[in-house]
Amino acid sequence: xxxxxxxxxxxxxxxxxEEFDGWAILxxxxxxxAFGINPVAVxxxxxxxxKTKKEDILQELKxxxxxxxxxxxxxxxxFVRDLVEKGFAGYEV
Amino acid sequence: xxxxxxxxxxxxxxxxxxxxxxxxxxxxxxxCWIDPSYQHxxxxxxxxxxxxxRSIIDxxxxxxxxxxxxxxxxxxxxxxxxxxLELIRSKKLKLEIETNGVLCxxxxxxxxxxxxxxxxxxxxxxxxxxxHEWIRGVPGCFEDTLKGLSYLVEADLKPQIIMxxxxxxxxxxxxxxxxxESMGADSIxxxxxxxxxRGDSMHKEGEGLSVQELMDIGKWIEEILAKSxxxxxxxxxxxxxxxxxxxxxxxGSGCGVCKIQEILGVLADGSYALCGIGRNIPxxxxxxxxxxxxxxxxxxxxxxxxxxxxLPNRLKGICGKCLxxxxxxxxxxxxxxxxxxxxxxxxxxCDEAYREGIFPEGRYV
Numbered sequence: 489x490x491x492x493x494x495x496x497x498x499x500x501x502x503x504x505x506e507e508f509d510g511w512a513i514l515x516x517x518x519x520x521x522a523f524g525i526n527p528v529a530v531x532x533x534x535x536x537x538x539k540t541k542k543e544d545i546l547q548e549l550k551x552x553x554x555x556x557x558x559x560x561x562x563x564x565x566x567f568v569r570d571l572v573e574k575g576f577a578g579y580e581v
Numbered sequence: 582x583x584x585x586x587x588x589x590x591x592x593x594x595x596x597x598x599x600x601x602x603x604x605x606x607x608x609x610x611x612x613c614w615i616d617p618s619y620q621h622x623x624x625x626x627x628x629x630x631x632x633x634x635r636s637i638i639d640x641x642x643x644x645x646x647x648x649x650x651x652x653x654x655x656x657x658x659x660x661x662x663x664x665x666l667e668l669i670r671s672k673k674l675k676l677e678i679e680t681n682g683v684l685c686x687x688x689x690x691x692x693x694x695x696x697x698x699x700x701x702x703x704x705x706x707x708x709x710x711x712x713h714e715w716i717r718g719v720p721g722c723f724e725d726t727l728k729g730l731s732y733l734v735e736a737d738l739k740p741q742i743i744m745x746x747x748x749x750x751x752x753x754x755x756x757x758x759x760x761x762e763s764m765g766a767d768s769i770x771x772x773x774x775x776x777x778x779r780g781d782s783m784h785k786e787g788e789g790l791s792v793q794e795l796m797d798i799g800k801w802i803e804e805i806l807a808k809s810x811x812x813x814x815x816x817x818x819x820x821x822x823x824x825x826x827x828x829x830x831x832x833g834s835g836c837g838v839c840k841i842q843e844i845l846g847v848l849a850d851g852s853y854a855l856c857g858i859g860r861n862i863p864x865x866x867x868x869x870x871x872x873x874x875x876x877x878x879x880x881x882x883x884x885x886x887x888x889x890x891x892l893p894n895r896l897k898g899i900c901g902k903c904l905x906x907x908x909x910x911x912x913x914x915x916x917x918x919x920x921x922x923x924x925x926x927x928x929x930x931c932d933e934a935y936r937e938g939i940f941p942e943g944r945y946v
Contacts, residue, residue: 511825522904524825
């Protein structure tokens with residue numbers, strides 16, 4: 489479950505490889521798992537630095553992308569939860 | 582998703598069976614990777630007996646079966662194709678068919694339409710009769726195929742056209758798209774010529790396209806051709822060469838994703854096999870529907886167990902280094918084995934690209 493007040497930070501082992509079309513591959517060298525993320529998700533990934541707040545990331549997405557869906561906040565929460573479940577991001581203990 | 586058995590072993594559901602229904606085919610395609618015998622009025626070849634088909638289905642449903650693919654040879658050559666379709670319908674199995682379309686009739690199409698979510702692909706390799714028939718080896722088949730396609734369109738079955746790319750037809754891709762538009766096809770899938778069986782001979786004779794040429798075609802399709810048509814174009818390159826949006830996007834086709842761990846092939850003689858490759862590679866067959874229990878074959882076949890345990894981590898060469906290996910799984914294990922007698926050998930296209938220094942840099946470690 490996603491923590492209410494804080495965001496996870498990216499797993500520093502995970503490699504993010506951006507491609508020409510704005511998409512990127514997240515790759516965990518330990519497990520060999522990899523998956524692709526779209527340009528909006530790439531921007532979220534780059535902001536999971538332990539400092540930037542959720543509201544600020546959402547604001548940046550809305551100002552940077554022309555067709556941000558109305559339910560961007562729930563997509564954001566789902567994506568971050570997915571990252572945590574995959575071990576690609578986590579909370580500091 | 583696989584589950585876990587009591588002794589800690591994963592249990593893989595058998596989701597899909599590919600039935601290679603007939604040993605013969607009514608066309609004689611230069612590039613065929615199955616290499617069936619040419620069937621005509623004077624010579625008929627065996628087909629999978631209906632009682633074996635029924636028995637396999639009955640055994641497979643408890644193992645998780647949801648999808649059936651009918652292919653060949655040519656599936657519509659099967660003398661009991663109507664009974665086979667009725668059985669598939671009665672079991673509510675999703676149906677996929679690969680056909681050359683020549684034997685399609687309104688009656689057959691109606692029988693297909695009664696099945697669950699039928700998905701039909703019709704092979705057309707040239708946008709004109711001269712090219713198509715040069716590749717497919719039988720005069721007159723172009724018009725018959727178009728007629729068959731029209732029946733499928735009329736029944737709203739949204740057929741897909743499959744075109745295999747080679748030197749002979751590389752300049753006809755756009756014409757094929759326009760033909761598909763005019764006929765009412767739903768999509769066009771462009772396959773690369775695979776160096777197996779007759780396709781291997783074509784490659785050796787220089788009739789295939791180079792990796793670079795195929796990559797250039799992919800770029801042209803993505804940047805120009807796809808934007809000029811409402812027909813969906815699926816280009817069947819290995820995943821490392823495809824945009825991430827195709828694999829992970831909302832409108833991605835899922836193309837190129839290998840489902841080898843949930844598939845079993847059945848040959849026209851009743852043998853169980855990895856896929857149609859079993860016709861040419863006997864060690865990739867696992868028993869026979871007439872005297873072997875399907876559950877036993879599916880759970881305990883040594884080759885299937887090796888594949889389940891080895892994929893993707895045992896893949897060698899560029900496939901072992903590829904970031905897509907968890908999804909792509911070596912692209913085509915059967916073909917890799919055919920060429921190298923090694924299940925873990927890299928896929929030929931990726932291997933050639935890597936050797937030539939044109940494998941996408943960001944896609945491997």
